Amino acid sequence: MPDIIHLLPDSVANQIAAGEVIQRPASLIKELVENAIDAGATRIQVIVTDAGKSCVQVIDNGKGMTETDARLSFERHATSKITKADDLFALTTMGFRGEALASIAAVAQVELRTRTPDNELGVCLQIEGSKVILQEPIVCPVGANFLIKNLFFNIPARRKFLKSNHTELSNIVAEFERIALAHPDLSFALSTPDNVLLDLPSGNFRQRIVNIFGRKMDKYLMPVHVETELVEIIGFVGNPESSKKKGAQQFFFANGRYMRHPYFAKAIQSAYERLIPDGEQVPFFLQILINPCRIDVNIHPTKTEIKFEDEQPIWQILRAAVRETLGRFNAIPTIDFDVEDRPDIPVFQDGDVNIAPPSIEIDENYNPFANSQPAAPKESSLFPPASGSTSSYSPRKSAKGWEGAFENAFDTQDSLTSSTVFSSDFAEAEETPATEATLYEHLPENKQGSWINAGTQYIQYKGRYIIAPSEEGLLMVDQHRAHVRILFEDYLTRVREAEPQSQGILFPQILEVSASQQAILEGILPELEAIGFELSYLGGNSFSILRVPSGLDGLDPVVLLNGMLDDATQKGSEVHEELVHTMALSLARKAAIPVGQEMSNEEMRDLIDRLFRHETPTFTPDGKRVFQLLPLATLLKPFE
Known part of the structure; x- marks a missing residue:
């Protein structure tokens, strides 16, 4: 049997490695900018064309490379950052693997112009698919100028999967x-x-x-600033007012x-x-400074995940x-014990005023129930009195003293009975707890709501809730949310099919x-x-909102657009x-x-x-319980 295992060519190996390191134009820019930072650059300029698919140019004023270093930098695992394995745990640079430039050269057309301060001439390299096409001396400024064209030109499948x-x-x-x-x-x-x-100038x-x-x-x-023997943390956090559900x-x-x-993030x-609503987040910008030997950066291809000891x-x-920080800036509610602005309370001192004891007359014959009688219960269409039941409320005679004030005051027979309303609803109810799951088990076969008896009397509570007795217990429905759930699908169809209409804003709003x-x-x-x-x-990052779609009365267009942009940023959802x-x-x-x-x-x-x-009656379209x-x-448990 012939041997079947063989070494892959470097060009193929580099393409495989590029799949981990270079995933899209953004990761290409990340690698090149980090290299510029490691080269000591103080000014870094990035120019992108066609969202980086056609061309990316990164220009820096770092120390540059010699002709030999420039040529060697495109080889796999060629680096100036480390020399031995122990250096991985003492990293002070952004890069260290020596994979980035080799991976970029494997999947794009690369041109590099670079010069060091010690040389009058620089070097120009052109590489395409890991093959050096051109190498010649040129006149160029100190630093490096990378020009990356046609990313994934030789891997059509990868290019096809790039987003808009x-x-x-x-x-x-x-x-x-x-x-x-x-x-x-x-x-x-x-x-x-x-x-x-x-365009970001240097600063704090x-x-x-x-x-x-x-x-x-x-x-x-x-x-925020704290310094310990283990770690130093500096940066900023947002106050509770800055919290938002998404996009923080x-x-x-x-x-x-x-x-x-x-x-x-969970620590934050x-x-x-208890300072912000559940489900909301606050912005934070925190730098953690720690001894490099106590962290491991080399656990993820993009180095965005770090393991802490x-x-x-x-x-x-x-x-x-x-x-x-929250306490120092009064972001945590506290009780104010400051008495400077408190009104003066007069203090009694002996000898100021002679106060006589109060004179109190007691009428032993007084009875608060003498001229009143308990109100008789009113008949209700929802709770009519049961047949044969009588009321025993009657005026009481005045009594001397309090000994008999409450005797037989509430000697009444309960005039209300549940037999009229709940006679059949609870007759055969099981003793096992009912859940929404058991309720839904009935729904597929009872689409018309027949799981509630036809003669049931409903109760409207506080003008908001509908209480309906069912075989499983009491159903409590928010009438407004229920109607929103019902109407939403109808309006969704209408809005999709209708021609868009817009209305002007009297005072245009600014969107930043x-x-x-x-x-x-x-x-x-x-x-x-x-x-x-x-x-x-x-100009800058500001837009003026002049017109908005009809049907959005009462909604803040700035909040609406910010929410849509957050969704588009995080989930790529369609704005329309x-x-x-x-x-x-x-x-x-x-x-x-x-x-x-x-x-x-x-x-x-x-x-x-x-x-x-x-199909989904439990929640409104925005997630509120119906x-x-x-x-x-x-x-029934309290009555057991």
Whole structure:
């Protein structure tokens, strides 16, 4: 049998490695910018064309490379960062594996121009598919200039899986923001041939945050600083007012490297316990400075996951530091014991005034029940008195003293009986607890709501809830939410089929977005205009909202657009469908039965029947509970 195992050519091996390191244009930019930082650059400029698919150019003013180093840098595992295995646990650089340039050269057309301060001439290298096409001396400035063209030109399958231009550009901006936040002392610029997306001068950490995310972020920031023998934590957290359900800007950096760390994020979240609503998050920008030997960066191809040797102590330190900041800036509710502004309370002193003891007259014959009688129970259409039942309320004669004041005061026979309303509903109920699952078991066969008896009398409680006795217990339905659930599907169909209508805003509102959101917004502007929005670019990261789709009365267009941009950033959801959903829900809320409106028994029955014909009756489209079943066993337990 012939031998079948053989070594892969370097070009093929590099393409395989590139699948881990270079996944999209954003990861390409990450590797090149981090190399520029390691080269000592103070100014880094990135220019992207066609969202990085056609061309990416990275220019830096670092120390550059000699001709030999430039040629060797494109070989696999060629690096200047480490020399032995122990160096992996003492890393002070962004890169160390020597895989990035080899991976890039394997899947793109690369041109490098670089020169060191010691040489008058630089070198130009052109590499395509891991093959050197050109190497010649040239005149160029000190530093490095990488030009990457046609990413994945030789792997059509990989290129086909790239996202739309505005999605890829958004990923590029997000990656660029992370690196820029980690190094506020450096100057960064990101642009396209038509627009400057970010131009960030060097400064301090707070200035960098504000330059990226806008002035509105500045008012929410609270500084955090704690230094221990184990770790130093510096940065900023948002006050409780900055919390939001989605899209909160959250960044961890370990020794100048961006990282994702859900465990540490929970420490931040727990520090805000009972200060923000459940499910909401606050922004934070925190740098963790720690001895490199106590962390392991080499556990993920993109180096965004870092393993800490002392995770639990750091978790406690992190939480305590944030709690201390919240207390220092009065973000935690406290009781004010300051008495400076408190009104003076006069203090009694002996000799000031002679106060005589009060004179009290007691009438021993007084009886508070002498001229009143308990009100007789009123008959109700929902709870009529049972046949044969009588009321024994009668006026009482006055009595001397209190000894007999309450004798027989409530000697009444219960005039209310449940037999009329609940006679059959509870007759054969099981003693086992009922759940929503048991309720739904009946629904497929009882689409018309027949699981509630036809003659049932419904109760409307506080003008909001409908209480219906069933075989499983008591069903409590929110009438407004139930009607919203019913109407939503109808309005969703109408909005999808209707021609978009827009209405002008008397006073145009200003929408401020981050650079990554701006990239998405510019990509979807035609789609927004097609459904009724009209926006005008004001420069920087600001847009003026001139017109909004009809049917959004009462909704803040700034909040609406920010929510859609957050969804598009995080989940890649279609903006058009998101807006259609929002409009249909808004119309359903306006048309639904309002809280406080009285309903007849037939109206309540019809509402419940229509609700349970729906496939998903439990929650409204925005996730609010519509009804709750109170099991019979739970109701009867106090009487056992």
